[in-house]
Amino acid sequence: MANEPATKLAVLIDADNAQPTIAEALLAEVAKYGTAHVKRAYGDWTSTHLKGWKEQLLTQSIQPIQQFGYTSGKNATDSAMIIDAMDLLYSGRFDGFCIVSSDSDFTRLAARIRESGLIVYGFGERKTPDPFVAACDKFIYTDILIAKPDEEQPLKPRSAAQLKQDSGLAHLLRNAVEAASDDDGWAGLGGVGSIITKQRPNFDARSYGYGKLSELMTATTLFEMDRRSPGDGRPKVIYVRNKSKKPAVRE
Known part of the structure; x- marks a missing residue:
């Protein structure tokens, strides 16, 4: 607020x-x-x-x-x-x-x-x-x-293949999404980021060449991303889900 x-x-x-x-x-x-x-x-x-x-x-x-x-x-x-x-x-x-x-x-x-x-x-x-x-x-x-906007990035963005090969990163991201998800597997990105930081205080998307967590998660191609509007003119909220997650069966 x-x-x-x-x-x-x-x-x-x-x-x-x-x-x-x-x-x-x-x-x-x-x-x-x-x-x-x-x-x-x-x-x-x-x-x-x-x-x-x-x-x-x-x-x-x-x-x-x-x-x-x-x-x-x-x-x-x-x-x-x-x-x-x-x-x-x-x-x-x-x-x-x-x-x-x-x-x-x-x-x-x-x-x-x-x-x-x-x-x-x-x-x-x-x-x-x-x-x-x-x-x-x-x-x-x-x-x-210390990298300046008009200079070359200190770390070149890693490709999807490189990110997937980092089993520790993939495990961290997937577990955080799972921990913050609802019954359908969707989790708010803010909650995911909070869990990641608690587990690994030095985690930073910029270490992988990406400015934001959402950009890093998109680059891995391991997750579905969805931008939702909460209404009342507030900015859209990003939700994320493991691609391997199957929605819960509703009776």
């Missing part, structure tokens, strides 16, 4: 562990999920290796949080970011957090935030350890975000 309040998000960036080139695309992606009421980047800003971030701080209105590296080999930045996250969590002012890092040290933080009933979006490189990915409600790989 148009009058529903926007999801309030806190965006916390581990600048020691994230590239400044992702900043603009990162915040554009965050905007899909809610409004960033807090945008903070953590690091030792007296260090020269963060100079690439300084322009982004001004351009994207990100607040730098200074944390000196007191001891060699110890990451004081992580500790400062975790302490701030808990303070923001206890304030009760936010609906969710965006944690930008590829560091497994934030695994327990993500789990703790979720235990409080808030949503956690993780952003990191593909080297991000699986425990941190699994601890988030949704995890987005940053290499997917």
